[in-house]
Amino acid sequence: MLTSPERKHIILAFAHRGEAKCFLNELDFKPINALSDSYLLDSENERLSLVITGEGKENAMIHLSYTLAILKERFPKDHFLVHNLGVCGHLQDSPIKFELGEIVNVRTVYAQKNNNEMEFKSFSTVPNGNNNNKKDSKNQSDLISTSERILSPDSSHHLSNFAPLVDREAWAMAYACHKQDTPFMCTKIISDFADGEVCVRVKEKSEEWSDELLRFFLNQEKQISSALPTNKEILTDLHITISQERSLNNLMRALEIKGHSLEQILEKCNYSQLLAEEIRPKEKTKELLKRMADLLNPLEKELRDQLEEATGCLQKVGFKVRFDQGHENDVVHLTTSLENHENINNLIAGLESFDYLKFKEILRGRDV
């Protein structure tokens, strides 16, 4: 009855080939057809892709968006997560201090605009087993993707009011992920103090940093996978439309919050009896959703039953009954069609036996 059809798929996103060097050397990646600078490692339970975007926000945004779109089309059932790994600079005016070579999980990514102002939009990464809200501002820190490679002392000072770390691409990658509803994670190794020394160091130390990042990634891979949404369990016995699936998931989640397990929910909704009933599969799904909604909202069911009873005399004579949304007014809307004179008398009899005051009392919160 319950199946888990999807696979986890982590896309490792790097700006520079040097940062990815050890990943490409040590792991068995194969180039992806028709996608430049992109590689794939396929295993039974999980897929790993690697993409090198090039430097700067534009390159990162364009290249990652394209790769994500193509991979999502090729592997439509995979659960994707993008993990950006690479080097970053540390703003020394920031009160949070880091050492060169330290590895940091990025918590929130900000950006500097071309005119040096801050971009308002920010993106949060998903927690990777180290909870993002943990009181440890050292291992979890914020980062700004800057528009310039080398920062003036003034600019560096201003940026340090917002975050202690800088790079050139993470924000754009996070934005691309946001647009494609894909979780984003970011891990950086501190390579420099954003003072212009970076280019020299990258050449000298890129292999060492790439090795450190690979080591970190392999150690953390389990937690990283756990950041992906768990495979959804779906009820395969039912004929279910996409919108019904959404409702089903929402109801399941809400009932779980209220402490019901899946088994309890199915039992309380008489699921096996419902399956045995001789009604159309579509009707079964509808009925299950109704039963689940009643289980979740007992007060609403009670109110519905009371209103049903109070307006029964109207419905019996052929009125269609409708109420204001949320019952915000003491109003019942009636519609009907007249076919002959006898109808008129029936409708009048129905209206006469309707107890409006009782109906109003129900809407005014009489014991529900």
Add this chain to the structure above:
Amino acid sequence: MFSRIFVEKSVGHLPQISVIKERFSNTPVTEIDAIEDIFGRVKKPYLQKRSNLQLFLGKKKGTLVKEAPDAYGLAGEPHYYFIHAYNCIYECEYCYLQGYFQSPDIVLFLNHDEIAIEIESVIKRHPDQTVWFHAGEFSDSLALSHLTGELPFYFELFKRNPQAKLELRTKSANIKELKKLSALENVITSFSLSPQNRIKATDLKTPSLKHRLSAMRELQNLGHPVAIHLDPIIHEDNFLETYKGLFDELNEYLDLTSLAYVSMGVVRFTSKVFHQVKKNYPHSELLAAEFHSSFDGKVRYPRPFRLWLLGKIKQLALQSGLREEQIYLCME
């Protein structure tokens, strides 16, 4: 408590700055030109208040005293609120401050003298009426009062203006500073209360019910007017028993007949805040509640439930000894 303190140059000389710096002597302090250069410039995730809460100290510019919305306080009298802080150290899952400022960082405005001038000018505009002023529209009025030190100033102001009333609204039990002051009839401390199980489930980081009740009792004994907000009322399976228990505790700790007022309101959200609740607290019980999108775009229980909840609580209140005229229902 704070990961960093930003101090506007314009307030650097104030004695309160030294008090705060001393209190947080290990917290880095940065001098800035204006709060708005940093605060609200980027969208800072709300839950970073747990790990990276910053404090901004400066002057409030623009309007300092604003007319309160209709549903505020007792009807028929003019209500205003003044803004001396943004954001709160607590974390109620239903809090409307979620996403309001695009940053959870605490801002404390220290230009109380300018706020006082505006308050007095509003009072003058209503010579024949009792004007209410509410502190804490965007923050908790007492939670940080031991740091901010403004209470004596406002007590003096309202002593000079006995025809006006000041409401200090809080979920804290921080009455240290209030206790040092002589009670004034027109300064009312109002406590927002819920049954303890609800406080535990949704009013994260707020003091326990018992702590708040003890604080209220102390204030009552010192002659300070005390009021209660039973707001937000949230339905749960054994709702009647839990609220009955709450009224029993209220009776045990307080003289209910001398409460200035008890207001009651049922939980409601703007759709924007409800979206934030979903994002920030995906496992919150609030997300399994029987809410609907209402006529005015707000998310709330359908009207029959709201009226039923209010009716039941009012009945319990009357049974506990409160008088009809002490109770007002917030029908917002």
